[in-house]
Amino acid sequence: MSPSQADASRLPPSPACTSRLTLEAFIEKASGVRYKAFGRDYDGWDCWGVVYCAYRDVLGIALPAYDRDYSSPGEWAEVEALIAHGRDGCSWRAVDSPEAMDVVLLNVGGVTCHIGLVIGGGFMLHCLEKLTTVAERLNSARWASRIAGFYRYRLSQ
Secondary structure, eight states, X not given: OOHXXXXXXXXXXXXXXXXXXXXXXXXXXXXXXXXXXXXXXXXXXXXXXXXXXXXXXIIOOOOOOOTTSSSOTTOHHHHHHHHHHXXXXXXXXXXXXXXXXXXXXXXXXXXXXXXXXXXXXXEEEEOOTTSBOEEEETTSTTTGGGEEEEEEEOSOO
C-alpha cells in the first residue's frame, strides 16, 4: 500500500450517496440549499458545488472538487482561469443544444466566473453568493445575454 493509499484509508467515508438520485430528486433536494464558499455538500455550496454534487449523486461521476484551487469566490479572475482550464481540457466539449446535466458557463461582471447545471426545459439550477440554490430560465432577462457557452461531460476519453 502506498503512503497516499494509507492516508486515504484513515479518512472518514466519502459523503457521496450510496445510491443514485434521479435528476428530479436531486433538484428537489438541492433547491433552497444555501450558498457556502467552497461548499461541496447539501449543507451549503457554491456554483461548482451544485454541479459537483449533481454529477456525484445523479450520474455517479467524481468530478474534481476545485475547493482548494482558488483563494476566494470573489477572485473572479482566478475562478475564470480555473473554468477556462476545465473547459479547454479534454473532459468537456462545447454543445449547441444543451440537455439535462450539461453545464452553462455564465459571465458576471464581464468575467466568465459562474456555472449552472442545465436541468432541462430551458432551466438551469445554480447558486449565487448570499442566496440559495434556485432554478431559473436560461432565456430570462437576467441570464440570456450572459451565457458564455454550454458544455457536456465526456464520459469516455
